[in-house]
Amino acid sequence: MFVYTIKRALMTIPVILVVALFVFLLLRLSPGDPAAVIAGDYATAEDVARIREKLGLSEPIVVQFASWVGALLQGDFGTSIFSSKPVTELIKQRLEPTLLLASCTIIFSVIVAVPLGTIAAFKAGSWTDRTVMLFSVGGFSVPVFVLGYILIYVFSMNLRILPVQGYKSPFEFGMIPFLRHMILPTLTLSVIYIALLARMTRASVIEVLEEDYIRTARAKGLSETKILMRHALRNAAVPIVTVIGLGIALLIGGVVVTESVYNIPGLGRLVLDAVLARDYPIIQGLILFFSLVYVLLNLLIDLAYTFFDPRIKY
Amino acid sequence: MNKLLEIKGLTVTLPSKSDRKYAISDVSISVEKNEILCVVGESGSGKSVTAFTVMGIHDKRALTISKGEILFDGYDLTKIGEDQFRKFRGKKMAMIFQEPMTALNPVMKVGEQITEILEIHTDLGPSKRKSKAIEAMENVKLPDPEKIFHSYPHELSGGQRQRIMIAMALVLEPDLLIADEPTTALDVTTQATILELIKEIQVRRGMGVLFITHDFGVVADIADRVVVMQHGIVVEQDRVNQILAHPQHEYTKMLIGSVPSMVPPQKKSIDVQAVLELTEINKSFGKSSLFRKDRIVNAANKVSLKVAPGETLGIVGESGSGKSTVARCAIRLIEPDSGSILVKDIDIAKLRESGLRYLRREIQIVFQDPYRSLNPRRTVGQSIVEGPMNFGQTEEAAVRKAKELMEIVGLKPDTFNRFPHQFSGGQRQRICIARALAMEPSILIADEAVSALDVSVQAQVLELLENIKKQFSLAVLFITHDLRVAAQICDNIVVMKKGAVVEFGSTHEIYTQPKHTYTQALLQSAPGQKYF
Numbered sequence: 047m048f049v050y051t052i053k054r055a056l057m058t059i060p061v062i063l064v065v066a067l068f069v070f071l072l073l074r075l076s077p078g079d080p081a082a083v084i085a086g087d088y089a090t091a092e093d094v095a096r097i098r099e100k101l102g103l104s105e106p107i108v109v110q111f112a113s114w115v116g117a118l119l120q121g122d123f124g125t126s127i128f129s130s131k132p133v134t135e136l137i138k139q140r141l142e143p144t145l146l147l148a149s150c151t152i153i154f155s156v157i158v159a160v161p162l163g164t165i166a167a168f169k170a171g172s173w174t175d176r177t178v179m180l181f182s183v184g185g186f187s188v189p190v191f192v193l194g195y196i197l198i199y200v201f202s203m204n205l206r207i208l209p210v211q212g213y214k215s216p217f218e219f220g221m222i223p224f225l226r227h228m229i230l231p232t233l234t235l236s237v238i239y240i241a242l243l244a245r246m247t248r249a250s251v252i253e254v255l256e257e258d259y260i261r262t263a264r265a266k267g268l269s270e271t272k273i274l275m276r277h278a279l280r281n282a283a284v285p286i287v288t289v290i291g292l293g294i295a296l297l298i299g300g301v302v303v304t305e306s307v308y309n310i311p312g313l314g315r316l317v318l319d320a321v322l323a324r325d326y327p328i329i330q331g332l333i334l335f336f337s338l339v340y341v342l343l344n345l346l347i348d349l350a351y352t353f354f355d356p357r358i359k360y
Numbered sequence: 361m362n363k364l365l366e367i368k369g370l371t372v373t374l375p376s377k378s379d380r381k382y383a384i385s386d387v388s389i390s391v392e393k394n395e396i397l398c399v400v401g402e403s404g405s406g407k408s409v410t411a412f413t414v415m416g417i418h419d420k421r422a423l424t425i426s427k428g429e430i431l432f433d434g435y436d437l438t439k440i441g442e443d444q445f446r447k448f449r450g451k452k453m454a455m456i457f458q459e460p461m462t463a464l465n466p467v468m469k470v471g472e473q474i475t476e477i478l479e480i481h482t483d484l485g486p487s488k489r490k491s492k493a494i495e496a497m498e499n500v501k502l503p504d505p506e507k508i509f510h511s512y513p514h515e516l517s518g519g520q521r522q523r524i525m526i527a528m529a530l531v532l533e534p535d536l537l538i539a540d541e542p543t544t545a546l547d548v549t550t551q552a553t554i555l556e557l558i559k560e561i562q563v564r565r566g567m568g569v570l571f572i573t574h575d576f577g578v579v580a581d582i583a584d585r586v587v588v589m590q591h592g593i594v595v596e597q598d599r600v601n602q603i604l605a606h607p608q609h610e611y612t613k614m615l616i617g618s619v620p621s622m623v624p625p626q627k628k629s630i631d632v633q634a635v636l637e638l639t640e641i642n643k644s645f646g647k648s649s650l651f652r653k654d655r656i657v658n659a660a661n662k663v664s665l666k667v668a669p670g671e672t673l674g675i676v677g678e679s680g681s682g683k684s685t686v687a688r689c690a691i692r693l694i695e696p697d698s699g700s701i702l703v704k705d706i707d708i709a710k711l712r713e714s715g716l717r718y719l720r721r722e723i724q725i726v727f728q729d730p731y732r733s734l735n736p737r738r739t740v741g742q743s744i745v746e747g748p749m750n751f752g753q754t755e756e757a758a759v760r761k762a763k764e765l766m767e768i769v770g771l772k773p774d775t776f777n778r779f780p781h782q783f784s785g786g787q788r789q790r791i792c793i794a795r796a797l798a799m800e801p802s803i804l805i806a807d808e809a810v811s812a813l814d815v816s817v818q819a820q821v822l823e824l825l826e827n828i829k830k831q832f833s834l835a836v837l838f839i840t841h842d843l844r845v846a847a848q849i850c851d852n853i854v855v856m857k858k859g860a861v862v863e864f865g866s867t868h869e870i871y872t873q874p875k876h877t878y879t880q881a882l883l884q885s886a887p888g889q890k891y892f
Contacts, residue, residue, distance in 0.1 A: 258462035264417045266477050266528070267449035276476075280467050355467055356512045 047352065050360035054348070058341045065337040066118065069330045070111055084127060084324050097127065101326075123334065124327035126320075133331035136316060143213050144312035146224075147304070148297055150232040151239060156290065159240040160279075163247025168274060170252055178244060185241025190300050194234040194307035201230060211309040231308045235300045239293050246289040250282035257281070283354040291347035295340055363431075364568040365414065365453075365536055366390040370428035370438075372409055372418070383409040383423055384592040391536065394566040396559070398573055398583035398600070400615065402814035403785070406592035407572045411538050414570070415455050416445045432536070451481045454529035458541040460521035464513040470524045471497075471509030477531055496531040497524070500557060518679070519550035526557065533565060540572045547678035548843065552885040555582050574814065576619045577844070577888025580604060588612045604891050618815040619892045620822075620844035622883070624867040627851050634666035634702075635835045636723070636803050641689050641699035641709075643682075659685035660696065661859040667835040669802065672826075674850030674867070675839045676882070682859035683839045687805050690837065691723045692716055703803070721751060724796035728808035730788035734780040741776035744795045751799070758798070765794040768831070769824060786817035790824065797828060804829075805837045810845060822849050843886045847871055855879045 073083075081098035082089070097103075102110055117124070123133035166178040202210040209227055216224035254260065255278055263273045298314075305314035313332065320328035351358045367390065372383040384406035391397045399407045412418040414430055416437060430437040433452055437445065457463040465473060474493040478484050484492065490509070497505035500523040513521055522542060529537060539558065543551040559582055562569050573579060579586055579600065587597040588611065596609040607613045643660040659682045667673045675683040689696045692708055701709045708719055727733040734743055744765065745758035753761075763773035769790040780788055789809065796804055806825065810818045826849060829836050840846050846853060846867070853870045855863040855878065863876040874880045 258457060258459060259465040261417055262455075262457065262463045262525075263465070265415055265449055265455040267446045267451060267480055268476070269446060269480075272480075277465050277468070281465065357466060357514050 047360050051349065054345045058338070061341055062334065062338060065334060066115060069333050070114055072330070073326050074107060084326055086324060100127070123331035126328050127325050128323055133328050136328060137313065137331060137335055140311060140313045140316045142215060143310050144301055144305070144314060147228065147231055147235065147301065147310065147312060148294065150228050151235045151297060152290065152294060154232055155236045155239040155243055159243035160247050160286065163244040164251050164274060164279065166244065166248045167251035167255065168270070178248070182241040182245050185237045188237065190234060190238065190303045191307055193237055194304060197230045197234055213310040231304050231310060234307070235297065235304045238300065239297070242293060243286070243289055247282065247286050250285045251278055254278045254281045280354060284351055287347060287350050287354065291343055294343055298336060362393040363390050364393050365570065366431040367410070367414065368429045368431065370410070370413065370430060371426050372413055373424045373426045375422050380592070382592050387594055389587050389594060389597065391568040391570050393535070393568050395584040396562055396569040396571050396582055397585050397587060398571045398579045399587045399589060400573055400576065400579055401589035402574055402816065404591065405589040407589050408540055411540050411570060411572050415449065415453065415538055450477045451532045452534050453536040453538065454534040455538040455540065456525045456529050456542045459545045460518060460525050461513065463525060464521060466513055469510055469512055470516070474524070474528045474531055477528060481532055493531060496527040499530070499561070500527045502527070518546050519554065522546060522554055530561060534567070536568050536570065538570045541574065543578065544575070547841065548885040549678065549881060551887065555887065558582070575887065576616055577886065577892060580888035580891040588615065614816060618819045619888070620848045621892060622844055622847055622871065622886060622889060624847040624871050627867065629866065630668050630671045630851060632668040632670065634668045635704055636690060636837070637666040637702040638686070638690060639664050639700045641686065641701070642697045643685055643689055643694065644697060658859045660689060663861055665854050665861070665864070667803065667837055669833040669835050670829065671852065672829060672836040672838050672850050674846040674853040675837065675856060676841070676843065676846050676853055677856035678841060680858070681856040683856050684807060687807055687837060687839055691725060691805060692719065721799045722801055723803040723805065724799050724801040725805040725807060726789070726792045726796055726809040729812050730785055730792055733792055734788060736780055739777045739779055740783070740791045743791065744798050747795065747799045762794070762798060765797050768828065769794045786813055786821060789813060789821050793824065793828065797832065801834065803835045803837065805839070807839045808841065811840065811842060818845070825849065843883060855882070
């Protein structure tokens with residue numbers, strides 16, 4: 047398993063290289079002069095020339111790629127065109143809110159969705175099951191930003207029990223203000239994820255409940271609760287863990303919207319601002335960063351399988 | 361009379377849309393202390409429903425007990441609540457199942473699965489529980505119980521897993537053991553030892569055993585009394601000697617008559633040029649990479665055999681003996697590591713896929729499970745004509761041919777447009793045979809082709825195979841673990857063990873004068889030799 051981990055870690059290198067190539071070509075292959083594209087519609091000729099110089103666009107394309115990858119290897123993701131700050135520093139600054147929002151969402155979703163899905167599976171066909179599934183369909187259907195504004199309208203503006211927007215770092219302001227600001231974004235982001243996870247858990251548990259060893263467990267005289275907790279859930283875990291992992295990857299899209307709705311200064315907002323400003327170095331840096339996160343997440347998921355299922359060995 | 365379990369007039373109703381109204385109807389049987397009662401019947405006879413209902417683990421959404429009583433330990437089990445019933449299960453009555461791989465939780469250590477019973481039903485502390493579990497494992501003669509305690513099911517052999525099931529069932533010394541086809545999924549030699557074990561423990565503890573089986577060979581070896589069921593009804597019950605020697609009911613007679621004999625019939629030797637000849641085939645699985653050494657399994661080790669038109673060559677062996685690997689090599693579903701495969705004198709061992717195409721016509725295969733080897737979304741007609749049309753036959757000709765073949769295999773040609781689920785298991789296997797014949801092959805491989813069928817159906821399908829072999833002068837490679845079937849259908853037999861051929865000879869020679877000790881052990885393990 048140790049060897050496998052090392053092997054997989056090494057395999058991230060070619061993956062990241064391919065992503066890097068794609069990211070690099072993204073700008074170079076877009077129609078027109080990249081410098082002009084970055085500079086925007088109202089730029090002067092001097093602006094364009096300045097940008098071209100700054101990005102080294104007058105060099106041959108192979109040289110550009112080599113020097114760019116060389117810089118990447120030294121941890122240099124480039125510099126923002128507009129704020130002139132290094133991209134790595136920008137990412138570092140914005141990492142905390144996003145990381146915490148994503149963690150809260152995952153934890154909350156798992157805590158809610160896994161039991162919901164399990165109960166629905168155990169009572170498959172009953173009204174409990176149907177209610178859960180109805181909620182699940184609803185959760186899939188509501189767009190994140192609509193839900194966000196509804197929650198703000200109800201809890202912040204009408205009931206006035208939660209702040210409208212903003213972010214308070216727990217390290218600066220303490221837990222209570224942090225959580226108060228986190229509740230609505232977490233709820234907003236969680237709904238679709240709970241819907242997905244509850245469905246998956248239900249399907250997985252229903253399948254496991256048909257297995258012979260569940261019958262064996264009944265023949266031993268186990269209560270239905272114990273059968274669910276001890277025998278069904280752990281066997282159902284592999285597909286559930288897969289979905290949790292995929293869900294974290296999917297979260298990133300939701301993070302962009304949620305952070306905009308709640309005005310949270312995280313990576314999602316950074317993405318949005320960079321795209322709107324056509325700040326290509328930041329966009330490139332973020333794509334690389336996210337793909338690295340994806341690759342590592344996949345590795346973690348694969349390693350988690352061995353924990354839940356002793357038959358899986360690497 | 362010491363009645364331990366008494367079932368009186370038990371009727372279990374099926375859901376309204378089923379093809380019959382009752383799963384079991386008016387079943388009255390009883391198990392006494394210190395006896396093994398065998399319930400025998402084919403699929404759909406209701407024997408398993410009876411067992412599950414006694415245990416209270418039948419599918420309660422589909423099956424409802426509409427009449428009758430199940431008296432056990434002073435209670436009527438049809439009347440008591442689930443909480444009370446749960447206290448009986450595992451403690452006073454226990455159950456073992458057919459497939460020990462799927463009946464054990466794959467992600468839980470087997471030791472924990474045994475101690476779990478003690479945890480629910482007793483007040484013992486963790487260390488006491490463990491020592492009691494180890495003791496139970498010793499009782500079922502598991503080697504090195506301390507080590508096996510910490511193993512997962514997939515790390516054990518089939519026989520060991522079934523021993524774990526038995527240890528689990530017996531750890532609290534229940535009065536009643538229900539065994540649902542406990543040896544059906546096991547190899548013959550393993551089956552023999554497990555049957556012996558069950559019998560021994562039953563005698564030692566004076567336990568009552570309700571033993572469900574479809575195999576009269578097993579019945580002959582283990583039963584004290586026998587109940588024969590058909591279509592949910594008890595048709596006959598008596599002491600085992602009486603049933604075997606003087607069966608009264610037609611169905612019982614038919615079942616007993618369908619058990620293939622271990623004495624092979626005299627066959628003419630075949631003196632024709634072989635169409636399929638394997639020479640020194642080697643195939644191993646698993647590879648070692650730069651980082652890790654994997655376990656390498658020699659699935660086929662210098663296997664040589666040949667089959668001539670009109671001949672049935674049996675490959676006999678237990679699971680893991682390599683018999684299926686050899687068959688897969690022969691049709692080049694997998695590529696052997698070395699050796700030659702001559703089909704009509706052309707070596708196909710190393711041919712590429714494009715060169716193999718013509719071969720696909722020459723060799724056809726019939727698989728074990730007719731439920732899974734037909735595409736459920738295509739009509740049987742479509743399944744039969746697909747191959748020939750793929751090889752350029754016109755639809756009209758293929759359909760005409762398919763209907764002829766359906767008649768030959770004993771199906772009505774007007775069922776051409778039906779789907780597989782509308783047929784019984786035996787009929788489906790006939791469809792598979794028709795599908796194979798449609799390609800006009802010269803070689804037919806039957807991979808455990810009758811193993812999943814009920815005995816009565818099995819006899820018919822075997823007869824069909826024999827007939828088409830003669831009619832089309834096919835060379836048949838018949839792979840089986842069932843020595844009785846092999847005795848009846850094969851002209852010559854290859855006995856395999858761990859990837860190697862240990863003995864080869866005419867069926868008559870093998871069964872009358874087995875030379876290799878493994879062949880001898882195999883033949884001795886076949887159940888029911890006192891009677892059949």
